[in-house]
Amino acid sequence: MDYKSVLNKIVKAYRHILGNNLVGIYVHGSIAFGCFNWNKSDIDFLVVTNKVPSLQEKVDMIQTLLNLENQTTKKGFEMSVVLERHCNKFIYPTPFELHFSNAHIQKCKNDLTQYCADMNGTDKDLAAHFIVTKAVGVVLYGKDIASVFGEVNKAYYLDSIKSDIADSEDDIEKNPVYVILNLCRVCAFIKNDLILSKEQGGEWGIENIPKIYIPIVKSALKNYCDDEDLLLDKDLAKKFAAYMKSEIFISD
Numbered sequence: 001m002d003y004k005s006v007l008n009k010i011v012k013a014y015r016h017i018l019g020n021n022l023v024g025i026y027v028h029g030s031i032a033f034g035c036f037n038w039n040k041s042d043i044d045f046l047v048v049t050n051k052v053p054s055l056q057e058k059v060d061m062i063q064t065l066l067n068l069e070n071q072t073t074k075k076g077f078e079m080s081v082v083l084e085r086h087c088n089k090f091i092y093p094t095p096f097e098l099h100f101s102n103a104h105i106q107k108c109k110n111d112l113t114q115y116c117a118d119m120n121g122t123d124k125d126l127a128a129h130f131i132v133t134k135a136v137g138v139v140l141y142g143k144d145i146a147s148v149f150g151e152v153n154k155a156y157y158l159d160s161i162k163s164d165i166a167d168s169e170d171d172i173e174k175n176p177v178y179v180i181l182n183l184c185r186v187c188a189f190i191k192n193d194l195i196l197s198k199e200q201g202g203e204w205g206i207e208n209i210p211k212i213y214i215p216i217v218k219s220a221l222k223n224y225c226d227d228e229d230l231l232l233d234k235d236l237a238k239k240f241a242a243y244m245k246s247e248i249f250i251s252d
Contacts, residue, residue: 003031003043006072011141013064014047017057023048023084024142028132033197040177040224042075042102045140046129048084048148049097058098058116062108065100076102080126087130087149092156094126127152127160135195161186162248169241176232180220183244184209190248199225213240 011025029044030036053061058081065077081098097120100108107115130152137145165179165186172179178198185201188194188208196204202221206214216237222228 003036003038003073006043006068007045007140009068010045010064014061015141017060017064018047018049018053021049021051021053021057022142023050024148025140026133026142026145026148027138027140028129028136029078030197030199032132032136032138033200035197035199035225037225038073039227040075041073042078043072044078044129046133047079047081047098048087048142049081050084052083052097053081055113055116058119059112061098062100062112062116066105066108066112069105076105080123080129082126084148090127090130090150090152090156092127092153092159093122093124094130095122096120096126099123124160124163127156128164131157131195158189161189165245165248168245169238172237172241173234176230176237177220177223179241180217180237181205181224183241183248184217187244187247190250210243212236213243216240 007027014025015022026046026048027044028046030041031043047061061081065079069076078101079099080096082094082096086095098116099119104115104119130149133145134149134152139145142148165183168179168183181198181202184205185194185196185198188196188201188204191208192204194204199221202217202224205217206221209217213236216232219228219231223230
């Protein structure tokens with residue numbers, strides 16, 4: 001199974017479930033950037049609706065993703081349902097009506113109805129998702145991106161991506177590849193106003209960070225892109241995280 005086939009199944013199911021309430025389905029993340037890796041990437045998409053889906057519609061949407069669990073990547077899906085009015089006129093943190101990722105699979109399997117009833121609120125991450133969607137997003141179904149997604153203040157995007165790397169010195173031991181490449185792409189935005197994928201961020205890092213840290217970034221890139229073993233000096237990695245954070249938070 002390839003990601004296009006999986007996404008086609010989701011589009012077909014969601015069109016049936018939501019009917020005229022469905023405004024559009026939009027892919028962001030590694031697929032949109034053109035650097036998707038079946039072994040490393042999740043499938044990121046936003047579902048935009050006119051009004052809040054009913055509880056049964058929410059259950060059916062999540063059940064669709066659960067049914068595809070064995071046909072998708074190891075990292076699975078990251079999906080958020082957002083109202084069109086919150087896409088047109090951006091609010092930060094952004095309200096969402098439903099969210100799903102691999103982190104929630106067990107809760108969904110334990111009591112899907114309760115999960116769907118509870119899973120709504122606001123999410124700072126949506127600022128970054130909206131910015132990426134506006135820059136490189138792919139329309140799977142529905143209205144074009146420019147007519148759905150309004151302007152997102154870059155200060156909100158910056159706050160969103162900064163919050164994602166706040167604990168990077170600790171997180172780099174647990175999830176080194178993600179943290180290393182993410183630090184690079186956040187720094188690229190701070191310094192050069194670039195919106196990059198993790199892969200592109202790593203490539204930017206190799207050209208722009210001190211030489212002592214380049215082997216760390218190269219190793220992370222090779223692991224991310226080619227599944228090569230990660231060769232990591234843990235002490236140097238922590239120093240790298242501290243250095244990158246000092247560059248990122250320099251204006252705070």
